[in-house]
Amino acid sequence: xxxxxxLLAVEDLRVGFGTVAAVRGVDLDxxxxxxxxxxxxxxxxxxxxARALVGLSGGTVRARRMELAGRDLTALRDREWRAVRGGRIxxxxxxxxxxxxxxxxxxxxxxxxxxxxxxxERSARRARAVSLLGxxxxxxxxxRARQHPHQLSGGLRQxxxxxxxxxxxxxxxxxxxxxxxxxxxxxxxxxxxxxxRKAAGTAILLISHDLAVVARLADRIAVMxxxxxxxxxTPGELLRAPAHPxxxxxxxxxxxxxxxxxxxxxxxxxxAPAADGGCGYAARCPLATDRCRTEPPARVAVGDGHHARxxxxxxxxxxPPARTARTRDTADTxxxxxxxxxxxxxxxxxxxxxxxxxxxxxxxxxxxxxxxGIxxxxxxxxxxxxxxxxxxxxxxxxxxxxxxxxxSHRPEAERRALRPRLQLVQQxxxxxxxxxxxVERIIGEGLGHPGRRAARANRDAIAALLRRVGLDDALLDRxxxxxxxxxxxxxxxxxxxxxEPAVLVCDEPVSALDVSVQAQILDLLTxxxxxxxxxxxxxxxxxxxxxxxxxxxxxxxxxxxxxSGPVQDVFDNPSHPYTRALLTALPSIDAAARPVALDRPADx
Amino acid sequence: xRRAPSVLSALGTALAAAVLLLVAIxxxxxxxxxxxxxxxxxxxxxxLGPGPxxxxxxDQLGRDIYSRVVHGARPSLLLGLGATLVAVGAGAxxxxxxxxxGRVADEIVMRLTDVLLAFPGALLALLVVAVLxxxxxxxxxxxxxxxxxGFARLVRGEALVVRESDYVRAATVLGYRRAEVYLRxxxxxxLPPLLVLATLSVGTAVLAGSALSFLGLGPQPPSPEWxxxxxxxxxxxxxxxxxxxxxxxxxxxxxxxxxxxxxxxxNRFEGRxxxxx
Numbered sequence: 001x002x003x004x005x006x007l008l009a010v011e012d013l014r015v016g017f018g019t020v021a022a023v024r025g026v027d028l029d030x031x032x033x034x035x036x037x038x039x040x041x042x043x044x045x046x047x048x049x050a051r052a053l054v055g056l057s058g059g060t061v062r063a064r065r066m067e068l069a070g071r072d073l074t075a076l077r078d079r080e081w082r083a084v085r086g087g088r089i090x091x092x093x094x095x096x097x098x099x100x101x102x103x104x105x106x107x108x109x110x111x112x113x114x115x116x117x118x119x120x121e122r123s124a125r126r127a128r129a130v131s132l133l134g135x136x137x138x139x140x141x142x143x144r145a146r147q148h149p150h151q152l153s154g155g156l157r158q159x160x161x162x163x164x165x166x167x168x169x170x171x172x173x174x175x176x177x178x179x180x181x182x183x184x185x186x187x188x189x190x191x192x193x194x195x196x197r198k199a200a201g202t203a204i205l206l207i208s209h210d211l212a213v214v215a216r217l218a219d220r221i222a223v224m225x226x227x228x229x230x231x232x233x234t235p236g237e238l239l240r241a242p243a244h245p246x247x248x249x250x251x252x253x254x255x256x257x258x259x260x261x262x263x264x265x266x267x268x269x270x271x272a273p274a275a276d277g278g279c280g281y282a283a284r285c286p287l288a289t290d291r292c293r294t295e296p297p298a299r300v301a302v303g304d305g306h307h308a309r310x311x312x313x314x315x316x317x318x319x320p321p322a323r324t325a326r327t328r329d330t331a332d333t334x335x336x337x338x339x340x341x342x343x344x345x346x347x348x349x350x351x352x353x354x355x356x357x358x359x360x361x362x363x364x365x366x367x368x369x370x371x372x373g374i375x376x377x378x379x380x381x382x383x384x385x386x387x388x389x390x391x392x393x394x395x396x397x398x399x400x401x402x403x404x405x406x407x408s409h410r411p412e413a414e415r416r417a418l419r420p421r422l423q424l425v426q427q428x429x430x431x432x433x434x435x436x437x438x439v440e441r442i443i444g445e446g447l448g449h450p451g452r453r454a455a456r457a458n459r460d461a462i463a464a465l466l467r468r469v470g471l472d473d474a475l476l477d478r479x480x481x482x483x484x485x486x487x488x489x490x491x492x493x494x495x496x497x498x499x500e501p502a503v504l505v506c507d508e509p510v511s512a513l514d515v516s517v518q519a520q521i522l523d524l525l526t527x528x529x530x531x532x533x534x535x536x537x538x539x540x541x542x543x544x545x546x547x548x549x550x551x552x553x554x555x556x557x558x559x560x561x562x563x564s565g566p567v568q569d570v571f572d573n574p575s576h577p578y579t580r581a582l583l584t585a586l587p588s589i590d591a592a593a594r595p596v597a598l599d600r601p602a603d604x
Numbered sequence: 605x606r607r608a609p610s611v612l613s614a615l616g617t618a619l620a621a622a623v624l625l626l627v628a629i630x631x632x633x634x635x636x637x638x639x640x641x642x643x644x645x646x647x648x649x650x651x652l653g654p655g656p657x658x659x660x661x662x663d664q665l666g667r668d669i670y671s672r673v674v675h676g677a678r679p680s681l682l683l684g685l686g687a688t689l690v691a692v693g694a695g696a697x698x699x700x701x702x703x704x705x706g707r708v709a710d711e712i713v714m715r716l717t718d719v720l721l722a723f724p725g726a727l728l729a730l731l732v733v734a735v736l737x738x739x740x741x742x743x744x745x746x747x748x749x750x751x752x753x754g755f756a757r758l759v760r761g762e763a764l765v766v767r768e769s770d771y772v773r774a775a776t777v778l779g780y781r782r783a784e785v786y787l788r789x790x791x792x793x794x795l796p797p798l799l800v801l802a803t804l805s806v807g808t809a810v811l812a813g814s815a816l817s818f819l820g821l822g823p824q825p826p827s828p829e830w831x832x833x834x835x836x837x838x839x840x841x842x843x844x845x846x847x848x849x850x851x852x853x854x855x856x857x858x859x860x861x862x863x864x865x866x867x868x869x870x871n872r873f874e875g876r877x878x879x880x881x
Binding site: 390392412416417419420422423424426428431432433434435436445446448450495499 | 769770771773774775776777778779780781782784788789792793
């Protein structure tokens with residue numbers, strides 16, 4: 001490959017932290033005006049790669065070659081790195097609130113970059129900062145430049161961060177999960193902004209866990225797993241005809257309309273872990289052979305500019321197992337009502353002392369064994385609604401009835417008897433466990449045996465619950481800190497199921513998880529619902545997830561329900577402009593790029 | 605950028621820990637370090653300076669000062685540890701009353717601690733001793749009472765954070781009673797962050813205990829206690845300085861070492877609290 005016009009050329013990049021090899025030989029190249037997306041789950045090494053490129057890895061970095069516009073980056077000293085960062089490479093991080101100095105105005109933040117890297121006259125810097133904010137579509141940039149990060153919304157903060165990253169006009173922009181913390185409509189705007197930069201000639205290295213997010217912007221996608229780029233190709237090629245089993249898993253895991261009624265996760269028999277030299281994916285791969293476990297896969301071309309590191313690119317992919325249990329008639333209204341919410345309203349006192357309505361006039365009915373999805377952006381009142389339903393908050397107006405009995409406005413002593421029938425799965429499982437508890441005690445508490453000895457005496461019942469959620473009893477004596485994110489959420493589900501609830505309220509249960517783990521948890525919830533007949537109140541900001549899980553859906557905005565009904569009606573024929581806006585903003589893998597095998601599996 | 609602790613500061617901590625170990629041995633098995641009885645009176649040997657027979661010299665009654673300093677470790681440390689325990693215990697109880705009891709109880713307890721915090725700690729301790737009378741036990745209680753309001757505030761603050769945690773919500777949702785949730789989750793998770801602070805306050809309490817003894821309100825003669833020994837030696841500072849200086853040095857060394865070790869603990873554990881975030 002001739003290295004004429006390459007802006008960034010990286011060969012055999014390796015990053016290690018102590019004895020752990022986070023990045024194990026990555027090749028990247030990027031031309032001006034091009035966007036390369038690196039996609040992978042947490043721990044895949046994608047962020048370590050990005051940080052190595054700006055000299056902030058914190059580990060040991062080795063590369064046969066690492067050049068930016070012909071300049072060798074491998075031998076830079078700290079001071080030289082500082083000139084490269086911001087000057088030659090702009091960095092946009094996920095969490096703009098912590099990436100921006102809370103004590104400085106955003107204008108000062110940008111001015112500093114200008115002062116460090118540019119010969120913009122001191123007197124002109126201020127005006128330049130304002131114009132940069134205007135360039136990234138911050139409304140009223142003069143006012144915003146004088147504000148501190150906490151005074152800006154998440155979207156505006158991210159824009160301000162991008163403005164400071166592009167202040168010195170760097171030829172390369174590295175964006176590490178730039179939209180992950182944002183609402184879908186805001187994320188779409190940020191992606192548009194990056195697209196504008198690309199059109200203006202900036203090269204963009206986009207790091208994300210979400211294939212759907214990058215599909216829109218990237219010219220090439222590289223899928224990373226266990227520190228290795230397992231597949232590279234154009235979005236069209238890679239998304240239409242994924243060659244590596246891991247890419248297939250990621251694609252299948254995206255919950256969306258196409259996957260309704262199907263399993264999202266690949267349930268491979270846990271194979272033997274790969275030997276040191278083998279393929280890092282072999283343990284999870286349904287196609288793995290002995291060769292995969294011992295020999296590192298070679299990079300093979302599977303199409304035009306489309307490469308994969310896999311021994312089995314020509315193997316037949318097992319047909320996705322169609323689920324048969326999920327054939328409920330969505331129009332079925334005969335089932336018993338488990339939760340009846342009428343005209344719920346709740347207001348909170350704002351910082352200025354005025355009452356701000358968080359929820360206003362929310363009504364719904366949840367029937368046994370069915371799933372009601374509540375979708376909305378942050379601040380739409382979904383979580384407040386969940387807390388009102390859970391009886392953790394008292395509504396200002398309106399009522400909730402649980403299993404036909406009055407539930408809201410009752411004294412807690414009266415409610416306590418019914419509490420086990422209504423359980424909660426929260427967003428962050430780790431925070432939902434007492435840090436001193438083992439898995440055994442956590443689930444024991446759910447079974448009504450909170451003491452250490454009582455939990456020990458009921459170890460068998462606890463182990464049975466653990467197996468019910470697909471975990472091994474060996475985890476009983478572990479502490480939550482020692483579990484993976486997916487295992488933690490499974491334990492949280494096991495605890496919630498312990499008192500045999502009629503209703504499970506899931507408040508953003510998968511939003512902290514990787515897409516492949518999310519797929520497993522969603523499958524688990526669906527299976528449990530099919531087996532136990534538990535009703536789900538499923539709250540999420542992710543339309544794809546809600547679409548996949550729900551029978552009926554409420555779309556919330558600013559505390560009110562803007563649209564509700566059976567999920568197909570709402571998603572196929574949205575009547576409210578806000579629903580339409582949400583659906584338009586939703587990043588999705590273009591239907592044309594979707595592999596045929598995943599398009600409409602088994603209409604049985 | 606935070607640097608790793610320097611070799612020098614690591615050495616300092618190790619030295620402090622070694623001194624504390626020595627003090628602990630003196631408190632637990634004083635016989636190991638000093639074979640002479642601390643209360644053996646020998647007027648013939650009174651007011652000797654430091655020398656081969658008596659390393660630290662002797663006092664007015666001819667008692668061996670080295671032996672008394674070693675034997676004085678136990679009452680001094682007991683005072684410090686005991687007072688801290690009393691303070692943490694009473695503080696935790698007050699805090700839990702405030703947190704569990706609802707808004708009215710919270711107001712009452714917190715305003716009460718405000719009032720108590722407004723008094724200088726020593727004054728409060730003097731007040732308690734004035735009511736209960738002098739003696740080792742009462743001095744311990746007095747200092748504990750003086751320190752309790754501060755701990756009450758801190759435990760309450762931690763408990764309020766824990767109360768809003770997801771795991772307390774999970775326990776509530778499972779239908780556990782409030783008292784059960786507070787005892788099982790809130791209190792045990794609110795206390796650990798205070799342990800470091802409690803370590804630091806042991807040093808302060810030892811000092812406060814010695815102050816009370818100095819005033820004659822702590823352990824009564826002839827029992828050896830550093831503060832009481834200081835008090836007894838202060839009139840002779842001009843002639844036989846050893847009587848006051850050695851117990852004073854022991855006291856200072858102990859307090860400094862407790863602080864050094866406590867600070868090291870704080871640096872180690874700060875920001876790594878279980879459950880926070």
